Amino acid sequence: MSQTPEQSAERPVPTSADVARLAGVSRATVSYVLNNTAAVRISEPTRCRVREAAEELGYVPHAAARSLRAGHTRMVLLPTAHVPVGPLYSRFFNELQWALRRLDYTVVQYGSLGLDGDEAARAWAELRPVAVVSLGEVALTRQGVAVLKRSGAKAVITLGPQQVEGAHSLVMDQREIGGCAVAHLLERGRRGIGVVMPQEPGLELFSEPRLEGARTAAAGTGARIEPLTMAYGEESAAVLAARWRGLDLDAVYAYNDEYAMLLMRALQDEGIDIPHEVAVMGADDLLLGRLLRPRLSTVQIDLVAGQRLAELVDRVVRDPGDEPERHDLMGARPLHRESS
Amino acid sequence: MSQTPEQSAERPVPTSADVARLAGVSRATVSYVLNNTAAVRISEPTRCRVREAAEELGYVPHAAARSLRAGHTRMVLLPTAHVPVGPLYSRFFNELQWALRRLDYTVVQYGSLGLDGDEAARAWAELRPVAVVSLGEVALTRQGVAVLKRSGAKAVITLGPQQVEGAHSLVMDQREIGGCAVAHLLERGRRGIGVVMPQEPGLELFSEPRLEGARTAAAGTGARIEPLTMAYGEESAAVLAARWRGLDLDAVYAYNDEYAMLLMRALQDEGIDIPHEVAVMGADDLLLGRLLRPRLSTVQIDLVAGQRLAELVDRVVRDPGDEPERHDLMGARPLHRESS
DNA sequence: TTGAAAGCGGTACCAT
DNA sequence: ATGGTACCGCTTTCAA
Numbered sequence A, B: 001m002s003q004t005p006e007q008s009a010e011r012p013v014p015t016s017a018d019v020a021r022l023a024g025v026s027r028a029t030v031s032y033v034l035n036n037t038a039a040v041r042i043s044e045p046t047r048c049r050v051r052e053a054a055e056e057l058g059y060v061p062h063a064a065a066r067s068l069r070a071g072h073t074r075m076v077l078l079p080t081a082h083v084p085v086g087p088l089y090s091r092f093f094n095e096l097q098w099a100l101r102r103l104d105y106t107v108v109q110y111g112s113l114g115l116d117g118d119e120a121a122r123a124w125a126e127l128r129p130v131a132v133v134s135l136g137e138v139a140l141t142r143q144g145v146a147v148l149k150r151s152g153a154k155a156v157i158t159l160g161p162q163q164v165e166g167a168h169s170l171v172m173d174q175r176e177i178g179g180c181a182v183a184h185l186l187e188r189g190r191r192g193i194g195v196v197m198p199q200e201p202g203l204e205l206f207s208e209p210r211l212e213g214a215r216t217a218a219a220g221t222g223a224r225i226e227p228l229t230m231a232y233g234e235e236s237a238a239v240l241a242a243r244w245r246g247l248d249l250d251a252v253y254a255y256n257d258e259y260a261m262l263l264m265r266a267l268q269d270e271g272i273d274i275p276h277e278v279a280v281m282g283a284d285d286l287l288l289g290r291l292l293r294p295r296l297s298t299v300q301i302d303l304v305a306g307q308r309l310a311e312l313v314d315r316v317v318r319d320p321g322d323e324p325e326r327h328d329l330m331g332a333r334p335l336h337r338e339s340s
Numbered sequence C: 001t002t003g004a005a006a007g008c009g010g011t012a013c014c015a016t
Numbered sequence D: 001a002t003g004g005t006a007c008c009g010c011t012t013t014c015a016a
Helices: A016-023 A027-035 A044-057 A063-070 A086-102 A117-126 A142-150 A175-187 A204-218 A234-242 A257-269 A306-318 B016-023 B027-035 B044-057 B063-070 B086-102 B117-126 B142-150 B175-187 B204-218 B234-242 B257-269 B306-318
Strands: A075-080 A106-111 A131-134 A155-158 A192-198 A224-230 A251-253 A279-281 A298-303 A330-335 B075-080 B106-111 B131-134 B155-158 B192-198 B224-230 B251-253 B279-281 B298-303 B330-335
Touching (some): A063 B063, A086 A298, A106 B086, A117 A142, A131 A306, A155 A306, A175 A192, A175 A298, A192 A257, A224 A257, A234 A257, B016 B027, B027 B044, B075 B086, B075 B117, B086 B306, B142 B155, B155 B306, B175 B192, B175 B204, B175 B298, B192 B204, B204 B224, B224 B234, B224 B257, B234 B257
Parallel strands (some): A192 A224, A251 A279, B075 B131, B131 B155
Antiparallel strands (some): A106 B106, A298 A330
């Protein structure tokens, strides 16, 4: 039996000791050379030998060992439960990543699908990130934040819809969005306003505050707010559209552009005239919303620039003494097109 | 000056030694208790004391230390340059994450924006992941794969459009998609076929093979394939539409549904009849494609089930001796609606 | 200019 | 049933 054990046996992962041996120097010297340690002068010939040896062995430093020794990491953890949806978030994520990398942080998204808030926080804490930026897909609790900070996180930043935690964090207030949409509809004379609540799990953290914002905006105006459950699909939209006439509504804010587009089409198929009978409002300003007729009115969301958020992370990491501030990181404004 | 040094000074991160001290036992015992080590019997009272101490201190184990000692991790690295776009990928990502977590892997997305293939591979290797699943956003080279394997990765799996690497990897062939779209258009009697190439950076890895597949499908049929550059925006679509009549094309495969929707609307605004004058074909089967009129024909892509891919990862990790197989993980089939 | 050695936090073997 | 301890890979003083 010529069992061929994989490299695990025949080619153990090279360590700095291997490099040292091959170069005929000590591990210390290897470390100095490969890190360009300024405080120490190593002769040029030695440097070359070390570098060649490292190259030859395909040496790659062991991040865990390094950070264990250093006592800290440069890791910024971005928890993700569901991959963020929509071009808005994608752009934001990419910007943030770029900006953090430029500041020499390692950006790691930790998949936390199916973990509850505190379990998730513990799992993150095991990686000893220097900062955690939660976009609110996982509901972080006060205890969760405490666990993270106790495990060495200098900055724990919440961008989620929920209120400030027991610690460092700032808020991206989703309520503004619902409020903005409803204010626009009220301004245009609508009084019976449906608010679509997505049936899909994981969106409650966004949809609930948006509904709350809608209610606040309508309070005292005599207008009626009517929550309407709908799933992301044509069937569900059709079902809702079929019972529309009985609802006595003259407007709807449909969570975001995608739900709005689905519902608008279903309403049209039902013979309902948009915007005369019903005004439709989305959110996110998706490009595709402009392709439908009538063009979809929407709430344009100014997400914080990734750059700015990265700078904030960096500031808090360098000086964690700051009081947890609350920043306003989002602006929302109505974009009137044709559907409202 | 009452400088208040943050917890870093006053409350160092608790270690298992702290737990041991507080519980009045040894570090070994702490480890046994907290890991439920089966090979060792610890008395119930002791277990309790240890657990209470850990709880009180808010102890969280240090993943780096643990994996350093263990000599391996359970980390599966998913490199991401741009956050994956589109519901198709989102679903796939989520499924994969779920499935891997169920197999007790830690899923980490490593942001590699702005890193070149080999730099990226080195950066990933520093984390010593047990597996790397690259969706092809970062072009992995043969050397990159070698670096990863040498650093202990048991499985390196490429889902990208590029060909098999020098090692373990399997291919999601994007050419099928272009081929499928064009075959459908040919079947319907079209002979002058435009292929939209997105101007956006980072998509070449997908668009080029799709174009190649389109060309292959058209070869020998007498049909003409015409690459057309277009950006993701209404202006660019309008520009392309304006010069359409001069192109002498009776069909277009527009990379994916989003570009297809943009272009179709622009063509309609130009007074061009879809599908009589021009047949339009997208890809991805986005829900929103069904909302336009005419409904968008598309290529439905059967992405490998995350579950299946996770099982493959696990199999390769457990037995890396396997020859790098090439699996076909994607099916593509045309979905005829109204625009073609 | 270079090397020896301590130690970061856990784990697991070997004693007791 | 528990404790002592070596060791994982790397950095960093201190000594030579």
